[in-house]
Amino acid sequence: MKFKIKKLKLGAGRPIAFIHESRAKELNVHVGERVQISYRGNKIIAIVDIVRGLLKSDEISLSEEILSYLKPKPRDYVDVGLALEPKSTRFIFKKLNNKQLSKNEIYSIVHDIVNNSLTEAEIAYFVSGVYENGMSLKETIYLTEAMFRTGKILSWHTREIVDKHSIGGIAGNRTTPIVVSICAAAGLVMPKTSSRSITSAAGTADVIEALTRVDFSPNELKNIVNKTGACLAWGGSLGFAPADDKLIRVERLLGLDPESQLIASIIAKKLAVGSKYVLIDIPYGPQAKVNKARAIILGKKFLAVAKHFKLKMRVVLTLGDQPIGNGIGPILEIRDVLKVLERENPPKDLEKKAVFLASQILEMTNKCSKGQGADIAQQILDSKKALKKFNEIINAQGRKKNPLKLARFNYNLKANKSGKIKSINNRVINNLGRILGCPIDKASGLYLHKHVKDYVKKGEKLITFYSESRKKMKEALEFYNDTKPILF
Amino acid sequence: MKFKIKKLKLGAGRPIAFIHESRAKELNVHVGERVQISYRGNKIIAIVDIVRGLLKSDEISLSEEILSYLKPKPRDYVDVGLALEPKSTRFIFKKLNNKQLSKNEIYSIVHDIVNNSLTEAEIAYFVSGVYENGMSLKETIYLTEAMFRTGKILSWHTREIVDKHSIGGIAGNRTTPIVVSICAAAGLVMPKTSSRSITSAAGTADVIEALTRVDFSPNELKNIVNKTGACLAWGGSLGFAPADDKLIRVERLLGLDPESQLIASIIAKKLAVGSKYVLIDIPYGPQAKVNKARAIILGKKFLAVAKHFKLKMRVVLTLGDQPIGNGIGPILEIRDVLKVLERENPPKDLEKKAVFLASQILEMTNKCSKGQGADIAQQILDSKKALKKFNEIINAQGRKKNPLKLARFNYNLKANKSGKIKSINNRVINNLGRILGCPIDKASGLYLHKHVKDYVKKGEKLITFYSESRKKMKEALEFYNDTKPILF
Numbered sequence: 001m002k003f004k005i006k007k008l009k010l011g012a013g014r015p016i017a018f019i020h021e022s023r024a025k026e027l028n029v030h031v032g033e034r035v036q037i038s039y040r041g042n043k044i045i046a047i048v049d050i051v052r053g054l055l056k057s058d059e060i061s062l063s064e065e066i067l068s069y070l071k072p073k074p075r076d077y078v079d080v081g082l083a084l085e086p087k088s089t090r091f092i093f094k095k096l097n098n099k100q101l102s103k104n105e106i107y108s109i110v111h112d113i114v115n116n117s118l119t120e121a122e123i124a125y126f127v128s129g130v131y132e133n134g135m136s137l138k139e140t141i142y143l144t145e146a147m148f149r150t151g152k153i154l155s156w157h158t159r160e161i162v163d164k165h166s167i168g169g170i171a172g173n174r175t176t177p178i179v180v181s182i183c184a185a186a187g188l189v190m191p192k193t194s195s196r197s198i199t200s201a202a203g204t205a206d207v208i209e210a211l212t213r214v215d216f217s218p219n220e221l222k223n224i225v226n227k228t229g230a231c232l233a234w235g236g237s238l239g240f241a242p243a244d245d246k247l248i249r250v251e252r253l254l255g256l257d258p259e260s261q262l263i264a265s266i267i268a269k270k271l272a273v274g275s276k277y278v279l280i281d282i283p284y285g286p287q288a289k290v291n292k293a294r295a296i297i298l299g300k301k302f303l304a305v306a307k308h309f310k311l312k313m314r315v316v317l318t319l320g321d322q323p324i325g326n327g328i329g330p331i332l333e334i335r336d337v338l339k340v341l342e343r344e345n346p347p348k349d350l351e352k353k354a355v356f357l358a359s360q361i362l363e364m365t366n367k368c369s370k371g372q373g374a375d376i377a378q379q380i381l382d383s384k385k386a387l388k389k390f391n392e393i394i395n396a397q398g399r400k401k402n403p404l405k406l407a408r409f410n411y412n413l414k415a416n417k418s419g420k421i422k423s424i425n426n427r428v429i430n431n432l433g434r435i436l437g438c439p440i441d442k443a444s445g446l447y448l449h450k451h452v453k454d455y456v457k458k459g460e461k462l463i464t465f466y467s468e469s470r471k472k473m474k475e476a477l478e479f480y481n482d483t484k485p486i487l488f
Numbered sequence: 489m490k491f492k493i494k495k496l497k498l499g500a501g502r503p504i505a506f507i508h509e510s511r512a513k514e515l516n517v518h519v520g521e522r523v524q525i526s527y528r529g530n531k532i533i534a535i536v537d538i539v540r541g542l543l544k545s546d547e548i549s550l551s552e553e554i555l556s557y558l559k560p561k562p563r564d565y566v567d568v569g570l571a572l573e574p575k576s577t578r579f580i581f582k583k584l585n586n587k588q589l590s591k592n593e594i595y596s597i598v599h600d601i602v603n604n605s606l607t608e609a610e611i612a613y614f615v616s617g618v619y620e621n622g623m624s625l626k627e628t629i630y631l632t633e634a635m636f637r638t639g640k641i642l643s644w645h646t647r648e649i650v651d652k653h654s655i656g657g658i659a660g661n662r663t664t665p666i667v668v669s670i671c672a673a674a675g676l677v678m679p680k681t682s683s684r685s686i687t688s689a690a691g692t693a694d695v696i697e698a699l700t701r702v703d704f705s706p707n708e709l710k711n712i713v714n715k716t717g718a719c720l721a722w723g724g725s726l727g728f729a730p731a732d733d734k735l736i737r738v739e740r741l742l743g744l745d746p747e748s749q750l751i752a753s754i755i756a757k758k759l760a761v762g763s764k765y766v767l768i769d770i771p772y773g774p775q776a777k778v779n780k781a782r783a784i785i786l787g788k789k790f791l792a793v794a795k796h797f798k799l800k801m802r803v804v805l806t807l808g809d810q811p812i813g814n815g816i817g818p819i820l821e822i823r824d825v826l827k828v829l830e831r832e833n834p835p836k837d838l839e840k841k842a843v844f845l846a847s848q849i850l851e852m853t854n855k856c857s858k859g860q861g862a863d864i865a866q867q868i869l870d871s872k873k874a875l876k877k878f879n880e881i882i883n884a885q886g887r888k889k890n891p892l893k894l895a896r897f898n899y900n901l902k903a904n905k906s907g908k909i910k911s912i913n914n915r916v917i918n919n920l921g922r923i924l925g926c927p928i929d930k931a932s933g934l935y936l937h938k939h940v941k942d943y944v945k946k947g948e949k950l951i952t953f954y955s956e957s958r959k960k961m962k963e964a965l966e967f968y969n970d971t972k973p974i975l976f
Contacts, residue, residue, distance in 0.1 A: 001928065009541020016519075025703075027928065028684050030737055031502065032520070032608050049537060052552065053497020064540065082928070085741065093742050096616060120520050121738050124609035128584060128616035196516050215513075249518055250609050253573065254581050440489065440515065440570070 001027060002077045003060035007067075015069075015116060017046040017080070018061040024050045027082065032119055034083040037062070039070040045083050045117055088112040089122055095129030103142045110146035113243040123250045127258065135260035140301070141308050143260065147268035152218050152239040154191065154274045162188045162361055163270050166281040167262065167298075168200070169289040171323035171429045172448075174333045175281075176204045177232055178340055178354035181390040182380045183361050184230035191225045191273045193235035198252050201433025201445055202330045205234035210334045210404060210442050212397040228392045240272035241265070257289065259298060263305050270311065277312045279361050283320025287426040292317065314364045318353065322424045322452045325350035329438045329445015329466065331404050338404075341387040349451065355381065407436075407443040407466040409473050413480065415456045419488035424452055428485035435476045436467040444468055450486075462486060489515060490565045491548035495555075502604040503557075505534040505568070506549040512538045515570065520607055522571040525550070527558040533571050533605055576600040577610055583617030591630045598634035601731040611738045615746065623748035628789070629796050631748065635756035640706050640727040642679065642762045650676045650849055651763040653754050655770050655786075656688070657777040659811035659917045660936075662821045663769075664692045665720055666828050666842035669878040670868045671849050672718035679713045679761045681723035686740050689921025689933055690818045693722035698822045698892060698930050700885040716880045728760035729753070745777065747786060751793055758799065765800045767849050771808025775914040780805065802852045806841065810912045810940045813838035817926045817933015817954065819892050826892075829875040837939065843869065895924075895931040895954040897961050901968065903944045907976035912940055916973035923964045924955040932956055938974075950974060 001023065008018070017037060019027075029035055029048050037046050044066055055061060060078060062070075072078060091105040101109075109126060112118045118126075135143065164179055180192050194204035205214050214234040216224070221238065224231045236245060244265045251257060270278050280302050284295040299315035306313035325336040325347045340346040340354065358380075359373025368376050380386050429446070437444035447464040450456055463486075467473040489511065496506070505525060507515075517523055517536050525534050532554055543549060548566060550558075560566060579593040589597075597614060600606045606614075623631065652667055668680050682692030693702050702722040704712070709726065712719045724733060732753045739745060758766050768790050772783040787803035794801035813824040813835045828834040828842065846868075847861025856864050868874050917934070925932035935952040938944055951974075955961040 009539070031504075033737075051497070082922075089742055093744075096619065096742070096744075119608065119741065121608040121612035122741050124612035125616055125742050125744075128613055128620070131584065132616070132620045249521075253607065253610050254577055254584070254613050256581075256584075256613075434570075 001080050002058070003080055004058055004077055005072055005075060006055055006059040006061050007074060008054075008061040009064070015044055015046040015065045016049050016063040017066065018049045018051050018055060019080070020055045020057040020059065021050050021052050022057045024048065027080065029082070032121070034085070034119065036081050036083040037066060037070065038079040038081070039072045039076070042070050044069050047116070047119065086112045086117045088118065092122060092126045092129060095133060096125060098133040100136060101139055101142070106139060106142040107146045110143070110150055110243045113246050114150045120250050123246060124253070127247065127251055127256055127261070130261055131256050131258040134258070137301070137304055140260040140264055140305055143264040144268045144271070144305055144309070147241040147243050147264055148271040151242045151272055153272050154218060154222065156189065156274050158189055159276050160189055160365060161273070161275050162190050162277040162279075162365055163192065163273065163275040164279040164281065164357060164361065165266050165270070166283065167266075167289055169426070170283045170320040171200060171426050171433070172325040172328045172333060172336070172350075173283070173320070173323070173353070174204065174207055174325060174337055175350065175354040175357055177208065177337045177390060178350075178381075178386065179358045179361070180230050180232060181341060181386040181393070182354070182358040182377050184228065184393070185380050185385040185389040186362060186367050186376070188229070188361065188365060188367065189225060190230040191221065192231060193233050193238060193240070193269065193273060195235055197439040198248070199255065200430045201328050201438035202333055203439065204232070205236070206330045206439040206442070207333045207337070208232045209234070210330045212394045212399050214397070224393070224396045228389070228396050230389070230393055231397065232393055233397070235269060241268040244268060259301065263302055267302070267305055267309065267311065271309060275311065277361070277365050278306065279357060279364065280313060280315045281318055281357060282315060283318050285319060285321035288320035312364065314360055316357070316360055320426070323426060323429050323448060324353060326448050327445060328429055328433045328448070329436070330442040331406060332445040332447055332466070335404055340381070341384075341390050343382065343384065351381070405443055407441065407468045409467050409470055411465045411473055411477065412461050413463045413465065413477075415458055415460050415462050417488065418456060418458045420455050421450055421452050422487045424448070425483070425485035428483045432476050432479060432485070435472060435479055436465060437469065437472050441468045444472070456488075489568050490546070491568055492546055492565055493560055493563060494543055494547040494549050495562065496549040497552070502551070503532055503534040503553045504537050504551040505554065506537045506539050506543060507568070508543045508545040508547065509538050509540050510545045512536065515568065517570065520609070522573070522607065524569050524571040525554060525558065526567040526569070527560045527564070530558050532557050535604070535607065574600045574605040576606065580610060580614045580617060583621060584613060586621040588624060589627055589630070594627060594630040595634045598631070598638055598731045601734050602638045608738050611734060612741070615735065615739055615744055615749070618749055619744050619746040622746070625789070625792055628748040628752055628793055631752040632755045632759070632793055632797070635729040635731050635752055636759040639730045639760055641760050642706060642710065644677065644762050646677055647764050648676055648853060649761070649763045650678050650765040650767075650853055651680060651758050651761065652767040652769065652845060652849065653758070655750065655754075655768070655777055657914070658771045658808040659688060659914050659921070660813040660816045660821060660824070660838070661771070661808070661811070661841070662692065662695055662813060662825055663838065663842040663845055665696065665825045665878060666838075666869070666874065667846045667849070668718050668720060669829060669874040669881070670842070670846040670865050672716065672881070673868045673873040673877040674850060674855050674864070676717070676849065676853060676855065677713060678718040679709065680719060681721045681726060681728065681757065681761060683723055685927040686736070687743065688918045689816050689926035690821055691927065692720070693724070694818045694927040694930070695821045695825070696720045697722070698818045700882045700887050702885070712881070712884045716877070716884050718877070718881055719885065720881055721885070723757060729756040732756060747789065751790055755790070755793055755797065755799065759797055763799065765849070765853050766794065767845060767852065768801060768803045769806055769845060770803060771806050773807060773809035776808035800852065802848055804845070804848055808914070811914060811917050811936060812841060814936050815933060816917055816921045816936070817924070818930040819894060820933040820935055820954070823892060828869070829872075829878050831870065831872065839869070893931055895929065895956045897955050897958055899953045899961055899965065900949050901951045901953065901965075903946055903948050903950050905976065906944060906946045908943050909938055909940050910975045912936070913971070913973035916971045920964050920967060920973070923960060923967055924953060925957065925960050929956045932960070944976070
């Protein structure tokens with residue numbers, strides 16, 4: 001079917017064709033389906049979007065990705081036909097039927113994810129197949145390899161590239177900026193990239209963004225690392241293991257996190273930034289992502305895949321039974337981080353965990369002998385060398401002028417009886433943060449005055465809530481009363 | 489985050505919000521994800537589409553579905569925030585984990601599919617869950633009930649509403665118009681709705697559309713049926729069991745067809761049009777959708793679900809080992825149908841199957857006694873009462889003026905040796921039809937001069953190919969030579 005091109009400046013990182021509803025009916029295509037667009041012998045697959053106005057029925061609007069590929073003359077015609085499904089859908093079908101995939105088959109799937117040839121629904125089928133039927137060690141290795149090879153890869157002049165990763169799930173657990181500052185101050189190179197929040201109140205990238213820019217090109221990132229020995233960047237805009245970003249987006253719809261994909265995703269990103277040493281932190285506990293038994297198995301699988309890629313890896317299991325630090329929310333968390341670095345009334349649990357993780361990295365890279373890591377890390381922190389390094393990194397990334405002000409409205413929630421705190425529900429605390437406006441409203445969130453095992457007197461402050469909106473504050477309090485996340 | 493509304497006349501049957509790339513980044517939303525749009529206390533969930541031009545960064549364009557719900561003043565502001573996932577995603581997760589779903593849980597999923605609250609990726613997770621873990625009889629009944637109750641339902645003054653359905657997969661198998669004409673001529677009421685092609689060269693709706701309109705509103709459909717006793721309509725625009733249309737769209741991405749969803753889908757649509765008697769045709773064979781063993785099991789499950797809804801059902805298993813009729817493609821197939829109805833050189837296999845199916849309906853509705861159905865059906869056909877009824881229906885639907893011309897280019901493929909035909913591959917024949925331009929180019933397709941067990945002399949015509957394009961013709965011939973669908 002012929003369509004006349006109407007230029008509209010569309011584009012969102014993938015090939016999209018806007019067509020009129022009446023023609024879509026004739027073609028029998030629906031929103032989100034694929035069509036093949038041909039122009040003078042060149043063909044490209046596009047995802048359909050349907051409009052009722054905006055275009056005449058014989059017009060089509062093509063996103064920049066398509067225009068730059070087909071290079072049609074303005075107001076010329078393109079031919080639109082039904083697209084055959086990409087071959088990789090057959091391999092996804094195979095995985096759904098519990099068959100092992102070959103290296104080529106896994107590469108084909110990853111390739112089609114990166115090239116936007118697979119729709120999100122097809123990616124969901126792949127995730128389900130892996131979730132239901134698992135992947136062998138071999139398949140996990142192929143997936144890892146395919147993921148990092150289909151994206152940008154950094155290389156460095158030194159071999160001492162270190163990295164850390166936590167599988168996440170613990171509210172407030174903002175050790176990364178502290179660990180990076182300690183390790184870089186000790187002379188290690190740490191090109192750290194982090195994600196934004198997926199289901200929690202804040203991700204490391206959201207927190208750092210309260211102070212500085214976090215979205216860089218690979219070259220900018222290299223410059224920052226060459227200058228300071230480290231960075232605290234957002235991983236999303238860098239193009240490392242790009243298939244992974246799409247997989248995560250589809251996984252999070254249902255909160256799925258198939259083990260082999262989790263492992264492949266983390267290791268692929270570490271390989272892409274050129275890491276040689278990686279510390280993996282697996283918090284376990286009742287409201288963490290895994291319990292202790294699964295944490296042990298997961299750790300072993302991480303090590304098996306890392307070994308294949310000659311990546312030196314250490315796995316630590318840490319107790320993740322309550323939030324870490326006092327602040328939950330971007331600005332509240334960066335304030336905790338600064339308290340630790342500035343040695344002014346630091347949250348003890350956050351400091352302790354950061355020093356522990358840093359000590360592991362110092363020991364595995366032979367920056368010190370076994371057993372000495374904690375002392376050295378503590379020393380770097382106490383001497384404020386870590387603070388100095390942190391400020392270097394933030395300045396190199398472009399420090400923002402804004403002060404770290406908290407949100408307009410706050411509310412102190414007080415204990416209605418005395419007693420010892422038995423448990424604090426991580427997940428509810430994260431949800432509370434989101435209801436209050438996190439991570440978009442950086443100044444919103446909550447401040448925990450008490451932790452598990454603390455003794456509280458009736459009328460003492462338990463939590464302070466922060467929000468930019470009275471309505472969100474009200475919703476958060478209602479949610480708190482419904483869920484009672486703090487048990488005495 | 490506040491956005492100013494820019495009116496653009498967008499709309500494609502679901503709530504879509506267009507936002508600028510820069511703001512999407514700040515909100516951390518991607519194409520196809522959900523946001524919540526609020527205006528003066530009213531909230532609606534929308535799917536995000538991202539543009540680079542077209543809008544300023546603080547502008548938003550909302551599809552008509554959203555505007556008609558929120559009724560904002562022109563150029564006023566709406567608030568956009570991240571949407572919490574709908575509750576039904578938890579139930580989908582449950583099914584992926586092989587748990588039984590309750591009636592309320594299944595209703596919640598179907599409801600959210602109909603309301604566009606679930607993305608296609610989430611629907612894919614549901615399909616995978618059912619595909620991997622199956623559904624009990626109870627779950628299948630709940631699914632059926634939820635599907636037909638969330639859509640339009642027709643009611644009639646008579647109880648003699650009959651219907652037929654083939655689970656499909658056989659090229660050329662266009663019995664429906666003949667069966668409907670015979671049964672309606674016998675005095676039964678048959679509000680038949682059909683689908684367009686999904687993976688085959690043509691669906692019944694595509695074929696009928698060569699002669700007449702097929703897209704009606706429920707009221708138009710009722711008028712046609714009240715006037716003629718039957719209709720031959722497209723089911724897609726009528727709003728019967730609307731969740732099913734979306735499920736099928738997602739299923740077809742991978743060619744999945746979970747048994748319980750197949751059963752629920754068919755029975756829900758029959759209940760929605762008010763059927764009291766339904767004949768189910770299950771073609772089996774090596775390239776059909778099922779083999780004989782599975783056909784038997786499937787038939788029993790159909791009967792169990794139908795019984796719950798007090799639907800009188802008969803299931804017939806028919807041999808589907810080769811295409812039926814000579815023409816494959818919309819116009820080529822309607823020509824076969826007309827030959828049968830006009831009693832002029834009809835394809836014998838098509839006639840025989842149509843008479844058989846009609847006989848079953850006549851017997852199950854007690855229009856005749858057991859064993860007499862075939863004679864009566866044949867009589868209605870031979871007397872041209874069926875032709876008369878067919879013409880009434882087509883005229884009531886609005887007969888098109890265009891003659892049934894075949895495509896511009898044709899090519900006769902001849903036998904390169906003599907012998908008896910052993911097999912004809914159904915699937916390849918369907919694919920050939922699609923390559924030649926079906927179902928969009930209605931005049932394209934293929935004509936089979938021979939069937940299985942026919943004796944062919946070297947040089948005799950085997951197939952005539954029809955296409956509107958020389959290129960497609962060439963591609964089809966190459967595909968034919970690669971796949972060799974006819975074996976001697």
